[in-house]
Amino acid sequence: MTTFNDEYSLLAPGPVNLHPEVRKALALPMIHHRTPEFDVILKRILEGIRQVFQTKEDVYLLSCTGSGGMEALLVNVISPGDKILAIVSGKFGERWAEMAKTFGAEVSIINVPWGEAVKPESVADHLKRFPETRAVLCQACETSTAVAHPIKEISEIVSQYSETLFLVDAITALGAYPLPMDAWKIDGLVAGSQKAFMLPTGMAFISFSKKAQGYFDSAKCPRFYYDVRKEKKANAAGETFFSSNVAITRALDVVLNLINKQGLESLFHTIHRRAEFTRIFAQKLGFTLYAKSPSDSVTALVVPQTMDGQKIRLELEQSHNITIMGGQDQAKGKIIRVGHMGYIQDQELLKLIDNLGQVLRKFDPGSLTLEQISVVVDEGRQWLEQNP
Ligand SMILES: *Cc1c(COP(=O)(O)O)cnc(C)c1O
Numbered sequence: 001m002t003t004f005n006d007e008y009s010l011l012a013p014g015p016v017n018l019h020p021e022v023r024k025a026l027a028l029p030m031i032h033h034r035t036p037e038f039d040v041i042l043k044r045i046l047e048g049i050r051q052v053f054q055t056k057e058d059v060y061l062l063s064c065t066g067s068g069g070m071e072a073l074l075v076n077v078i079s080p081g082d083k084i085l086a087i088v089s090g091k092f093g094e095r096w097a098e099m100a101k102t103f104g105a106e107v108s109i110i111n112v113p114w115g116e117a118v119k120p121e122s123v124a125d126h127l128k129r130f131p132e133t134r135a136v137l138c139q140a141c142e143t144s145t146a147v148a149h150p151i152k153e154i155s156e157i158v159s160q161y162s163e164t165l166f167l168v169d170a171i172t173a174l175g176a177y178p179l180p181m182d183a184w185k186i187d188g189l190v191a192g193s194q195k196a197f198m199l200p201t202g203m204a205f206i207s208f209s210k211k212a213q214g215y216f217d218s219a220k221c222p223r224f225y226y227d228v229r230k231e232k233k234a235n236a237a238g239e240t241f242f243s244s245n246v247a248i249t250r251a252l253d254v255v256l257n258l259i260n261k262q263g264l265e266s267l268f269h270t271i272h273r274r275a276e277f278t279r280i281f282a283q284k285l286g287f288t289l290y291a292k293s294p295s296d297s298v299t300a301l302v303v304p305q306t307m308d309g310q311k312i313r314l315e316l317e318q319s320h321n322i323t324i325m326g327g328q329d330q331a332k333g334k335i336i337r338v339g340h341m342g343y344i345q346d347q348e349l350l351k352l353i354d355n356l357g358q359v360l361r362k363f364d365p366g367s368l369t370l371e372q373i374s375v376v377v378d379e380g381r382q383w384l385e386q387n388p
Pocket of ligand 1: 014065066067068092139141142143169170171172192195
């Protein structure tokens, strides 16, 4: 299997296909992070990345995966014994609730059935009863179910409480669809390099509102590597506190430049268009949508009842060189998940639909005729031309 985009498509909800310019940046000779050459890049990034967060606050670059960023959001603002409200609607919500418990928080959970979005009223009701809640945790997009949660509405509720913070895991949302941190009064936001930021795995990006920054000194969770106060001081001096992830940071510089050239709105449109295409044409093949409030960054498709999503996913990879993801836990075998972030060409979208059709036929020859598949692909091609 080659890694070239025209032969192999990585259509997972992260990691994603890399832009050719990003791959070039990753192949550059290594430089040291305490050099004037790197300092220039770091300075440009620390300024530029705010535009993606749509914030005036500092954004911190962490050399860890997204989950490290989730931990960093917590430990810098909460203390053992704090009341936390966690919205759990899938795997990543479960993880964040577990993390908060691990750090000694008193965690209440709003359990949302998989495939559904949380109702903002349920958050409002909880906060009315427990106004001393320190933080509300929610995924912007719960990647395991492809659900987009109503972040703006929840934020409006949480922001009415002067001592409650709204922390949002936007690892598959920030950079994929609108999530303006300042305008929506989000208190903590985490993004991940291999998802909407279109980079290899290995970095997380976080930012805190002024309200959240007010807890940096009083937060009593043990923290060392993720003590953002160290990073803040180092950044102010034009450095990172620990060794910088030079390779991904340089690639981030390329991504920010690409986003800047394209414009954030246009990038959101590109991703929305891929999601729309996938939703429309996968349904024409016989799949149905799993998420009641579907995210633009990833689509979860319920596979026909007689079939196994895990087998569809494997066959697509082994015979057609396309990687998508299956379902996890209770959705395992029932759904497949297609990511819309990263560098994806129209040709790949058409190939996906065509090959998904072929795979369905392979497992159930009666499900679709070759003729039907080619009609769907032709319609798809027309749709892409008519919806630039
Ligand atoms: C991928 C993902 C994570 C975890 O990120 P890692 O980089 O695997 O640590 C957390 N939350 C969401 C919503 C994700 O999609």
